Amino acid sequence: MSLEDVFRTCAAQRRAALIGYLPAGFPTMPESVELLEAMVRGDGDTPGCDIVEVGLPYSDPVMDGPTIQAASGQALRNGFRVRQLFDAVSAVAAAGAAPVVMSYWNPIHRYGPDAFAGDLRAAGGLGLITPDLIPEEAGEWTAASNRHGLDRIFLVAPSSSERRLALTAEAGSGFLYAASVMGVTGARDSVSGSARDLVRRTREHTSLPIGVGLGVRDAEHAAEVGRFADGVIVGSAFITRAEREGATGAGAFAGELARGLRAEPASTAER
Amino acid sequence: MTVRDPDEANGVGGAHATSGGHDPDEGGHFGPYGGRFMPEALISAQDELAEEYDKARNDPEFVAELDRLLRDYAGRPSPLTEAERFGAHAGGARVLLKREDLNHTGSHKINNVLGQALLVKRMGKRRVIAETGAGQHGVATATACALLDLDCVIYMGATDTERQALNVARMRLLGAEVRPVNTGSATLKDAINEALRDWVTNVADTHYLLGTAAGAHPFPLMVRNLHKVIGQEAREQVLRSTGELPDAVLACVGGGSNAIGVFHGFVDDPGVRLIGMEAGGHGLDSGEHGAALTSGTPGTLHGARSYLLQDEDGQIAEAYSISAGLDYPGVGPEHAWLADSGRAEYRAVTDEEAMEAFKLLSRTEGIIPAIESAHALAGALRLGRELGPDAVLLVNLSGRGDKDMDTAAHYFGLVPEAGITGEDQQ
Numbered sequence A: 001m002s003l004e005d006v007f008r009t010c011a012a013q014r015r016a017a018l019i020g021y022l023p024a025g026f027p028t029m030p031e032s033v034e035l036l037e038a039m040v041r042g043d044g045d046t047p048g049c050d051i052v053e054v055g056l057p058y059s060d061p062v063m064d065g066p067t068i069q070a071a072s073g074q075a076l077r078n079g080f081r082v083r084q085l086f087d088a089v090s091a092v093a094a095a096g097a098a099p100v101v102m103s104y105w106n107p108i109h110r111y112g113p114d115a116f117a118g119d120l121r122a123a124g125g126l127g128l129i130t131p132d133l134i135p136e137e138a139g140e141w142t143a144a145s146n147r148h149g150l151d152r153i154f155l156v157a158p159s160s161s162e163r164r165l166a167l168t169a170e171a172g173s174g175f176l177y178a179a180s181v182m183g184v185t186g187a188r189d190s191v192s193g194s195a196r197d198l199v200r201r202t203r204e205h206t207s208l209p210i211g212v213g214l215g216v217r218d219a220e221h222a223a224e225v226g227r228f229a230d231g232v233i234v235g236s237a238f239i240t241r242a243e244r245e246g247a248t249g250a251g252a253f254a255g256e257l258a259r260g261l262r263a264e265p266a267s268t269a270e271r
Numbered sequence B: 001m002t003v004r005d006p007d008e009a010n011g012v013g014g015a016h017a018t019s020g021g022h023d024p025d026e027g028g029h030f031g032p033y034g035g036r037f038m039p040e041a042l043i044s045a046q047d048e049l050a051e052e053y054d055k056a057r058n059d060p061e062f063v064a065e066l067d068r069l070l071r072d073y074a075g076r077p078s079p080l081t082e083a084e085r086f087g088a089h090a091g092g093a094r095v096l097l098k099r100e101d102l103n104h105t106g107s108h109k110i111n112n113v114l115g116q117a118l119l120v121k122r123m124g125k126r127r128v129i130a131e132t133g134a135g136q137h138g139v140a141t142a143t144a145c146a147l148l149d150l151d152c153v154i155y156m157g158a159t160d161t162e163r164q165a166l167n168v169a170r171m172r173l174l175g176a177e178v179r180p181v182n183t184g185s186a187t188l189k190d191a192i193n194e195a196l197r198d199w200v201t202n203v204a205d206t207h208y209l210l211g212t213a214a215g216a217h218p219f220p221l222m223v224r225n226l227h228k229v230i231g232q233e234a235r236e237q238v239l240r241s242t243g244e245l246p247d248a249v250l251a252c253v254g255g256g257s258n259a260i261g262v263f264h265g266f267v268d269d270p271g272v273r274l275i276g277m278e279a280g281g282h283g284l285d286s287g288e289h290g291a292a293l294t295s296g297t298p299g300t301l302h303g304a305r306s307y308l309l310q311d312e313d314g315q316i317a318e319a320y321s322i323s324a325g326l327d328y329p330g331v332g333p334e335h336a337w338l339a340d341s342g343r344a345e346y347r348a349v350t351d352e353e354a355m356e357a358f359k360l361l362s363r364t365e366g367i368i369p370a371i372e373s374a375h376a377l378a379g380a381l382r383l384g385r386e387l388g389p390d391a392v393l394l395v396n397l398s399g400r401g402d403k404d405m406d407t408a409a410h411y412f413g414l415v416p417e418a419g420i421t422g423e424d425q426q
């Protein structure tokens, strides 16, 4: 299965893909595996995430707000090591969802981009989201990801110029990650108008699926975003729910979000 | 080595005007270092900044306005002082001090801050954010914002707001808002992280006034050029007072701004050794230091590839130094390039050596240096003893020690309630 297949399947069901994020090792390695499995499983009523972004906890997460910062910090304090990432990735694949990794560049640079790509692929990973790696700096990663057949998921932002949207779309594969607002990760009270606008602008440059992240808080938000995006990315809200209610809560939340995306068939005009 | 554009050597304005032979490529790469390892959301702002800076440095009006501020407000040119009694302890070498400590706000930081603040005005932005460790860059930024009527927010690690309470008061007096940062290790690197988070959220009306020659392009280039005035003045002053070029130029290296500024006056003089002194803290073997070049490995931090302190997994390590200004796990990318190419050398100085030099300069010359600058002085003591009395050593005295009196009082047991001695601290 490829990321493209996942988006194609979802589109055939006239809905956006649900993309969940959780840092590996949060709060501990075994618990993170349980949480990830629950996020894929859903709540028994509705299956959960189609794609899971496994986060690599990092000491200096400049793109992240307080929730993910705290979760990553907790994973690190509990002894998370980079090589354990691949166990989390395998668990997602085994549970039946498409795993990708989201990581800042330094740990991958340190691990060795080629070795990282090889190990990620071997664990069943399909791609890598790189919040602080733009295409111009991605030469090494492009070579490694090509060699190992991984997708390169770059970010676009409301501030991206048309030239940069084109360049980023050209360099990426799998899907494009559209940051819905100018800012860091974290649940927000409303879906920003800039998200819709960014998706519209990005579509003019690419036929890649577009996932929208940053700020999606609940099923209602997810449904709203799902009407104009191909994927809805939920991170901080999963962490908050998992902290409060553990794996059962994470599974229940995945089910709620997934139902939100299935509630009204997306209007093909908008998507 | 590349030949320098002849236009570049002329006067203060020349420091800004040309691209010269030592500039990075268009993407900000110095060899394999530098670049822009940044969120896409900030790239358009970096592009705008690079473009505006390029226009500004070629605009005679901008250059004249900056030169005027440097002269009438900051007090440039800073003098060169020969330190004879201090030199006697450095194997009898001639030691010449470039007196950045005499600038307004007490350090070299004002050169960079005035340049960037003028650029903010030019870009039509109203709000400035900055990070600070010891508070020197924060104070300099708050100063420029007061002068140029800009809103100013300073991020400072909570550990440092406690260590440097007086500088917090200074910044507030100057009208800045100081925001303590409690995340991560609550020191300088976390203050930078928090400033970057603010920037990505408010980039439309906000400039991030980075305080050192690090970060994503164009910061390393721009900050270096704004500090080149140090080296250009010093080169002329040394020639005038000794009739020859120095054997070596020494400077302390935190992020690397004062060092790159003074080095650039001499980088095309192959006979002049360029030596950067890093924070050796409790010794390189102790693991408690800030010596990214001497004992770090390549990686990316705060937007650039350079040397840094990190563990096996690429998690950034906490730095340590008695001097808050050198307490940083990274270093500017041009230094990484100069180190690899062999044009500059880098060494580490321990807390103890730095504090000895701190006291020695105070006692022999009546100049209390910043503890950061004392690292460069300690390097001169060592090198002078190696080279002997014929050597001419230029030391960049990047700042004055007023801000460090609390640390020094505790270290040397100079006030009754601070009965801790240097030995106790080791």
Ligand SMILES: Cc1ncc(COP(=O)(O)O)c(C=O)c1O
Residues within 6 Å of the ligand: B107, B108, B133, B134, B135, B136, B137, B211, B212, B213, B252, B253, B254, B255, B256, B257, B258, B259, B324, B325, B326, B370, B372, B373, B398, B399, B400
């Ligand atoms: C007096 C002084 N010197 C040196 C430094 C280190 O910075 P850099 O390496 O950028 O010159 C600082 C930083 O706060 C400082 O205050």
